[in-house]
Amino acid sequence: MNDTESRLRDYLDTKAASVPPTAHGPGLDAELTRRRAAWPAVLAAAAVAVVLALTITFITSDPDKPAPAASPAADGPPQVPYVVTEDTDIPNMGPSTLYDGTRTVRLPEDVRVTGPRMGDGWLAWTRTGRNFRVGILGASGKVRQLGPSRADMPVASPDRKQIAIAHRPNRNETGDRLVVLDAGTGAEDLNIAMPRKLSLVTGWNRAGIWVMSDISGKVELFVLRAGEQTFRPVAVGGLTASFATSPQSDTVVYTTSSAGKKCLHAAELRNGKLDVLRTHCEQGVERAVYPVGSRDGRTMVFSERKLAIDVASGKTTQLRLPEPIESYPTPVFEDETKLLVVTQQWDSKKKSPQRLYRCDVTTGDCKLLRTEKDDTQIKLLQP
């Protein structure tokens, strides 16, 4: 290193130190409020978590599984709930309306519906100032709030009787808890420490509750089995933090990435490890690959390539769609073979209107169901 380089480094380090590493910004509240949203801002400040390790009795079986609905007509209305958001300057932030069959609910500004249906309502998430809570949205548009504030990422149990949430009691990201709530009474059935800070509840299927952390690019996966109170790490090489569960099976679908190749895997948890049932890889996929699987775990979808893959046989079916699939929010299966997808063409920063299609994953046939207005977006929810 020559003298100039040494002096340059010395100057840069000294100048940079004028901003202390402990300096905090003003937070994002004001910025986002100005743009209409009022979601809570920074997770800062410290406190000590209250440990409430309750007995776990969460249910992963599915005794009350509703009878499957008749297969939808090819061009009939969607059989899953969906939210249409207008004036979408910020995703999910404009005036929104929930549609579910004949029911229509205009959503209050502070309510997001995350799905699925629970009882006669829908799993939802609300925010008030800096607090955020989960609850059940009723047909009247009112939300019955459940559990503690500063709770997010609600995920329903396979039988829809319980809700798992990530409770973040402290603003400095410490002391996060996994809380399982009784959806009917709001009582806590379980309250245990998360395995890592900022862990995300990524799904709940018959194998258990799945939690993931992605800190500084290090992705870790954990599962909490039924009847246990400790998370078990599940090793997956090259995991990209894209992960989904099949509520009615033991199957999980996830994406790995290495050497320019992105792979979609369907796997089951066996003896504490993921036993891969099917892998499908594609080269040259630049965008994130969001895993999608049918609720019975028999089909997975590689949205970026418009491919449906039969997990048992490996047979791939090309979905005949004129535009790219809007890969997030993800497509949703209506039943074992009918997949609802939203498409949108992005071209030189201009977007075409979103279109909703129903595709048969066994034949690849797709039928246009509706076309949104330019500034409107549609978000499909789990049924």
Place this chain on the structure above:
Amino acid sequence: MVSISGPRRALARDQAQTVVSALYEQHWAGLVRLAVLVMDDRQAAEDVVQEAFANLYRNWPLRESDAALGYLRTAVLNRSRSVLRRRRIARLYIPPHEAPNASAESDAVLGDERLQVQRALQALPTRTRQVLVLRYYLDLPFAEIAQLLGIGESSARSSATRGLATLTDRLKELR
């Protein structure tokens, strides 16, 4: 199937608040430092970083596979460049003695030797200054610098080489 993807690479919009807030906590100070080194203006640096985070939230989840920090760095660098360009145009209409100056407190901390480097660095083109900051402050490889700035790797290398040579000449002149 319930599908929720992870932060930074990809995550549900509904969870954007958690992830972007965490990124804000983790990277705000570092990004302000980066912007300060490029713009030499703390207030403008904070504004630029704030805008970058608001934009990240609006665009969450990112369409690229990785990249939240890269996105933020690129946004901060691009906005810094825009601010400097606007300021340069504005200065055409402002008498030199009214142009913004570094504070006396900042000068005292830096000392004469470092003030020379500061002046020499400020005289470089913005793009060259960005390359030098990314190389000698963040210690980034040229490939990553090229990616962040949207230029070729060879351009990043030659900018650094030319910038360092110019800096050496200017420092000799200032002695």
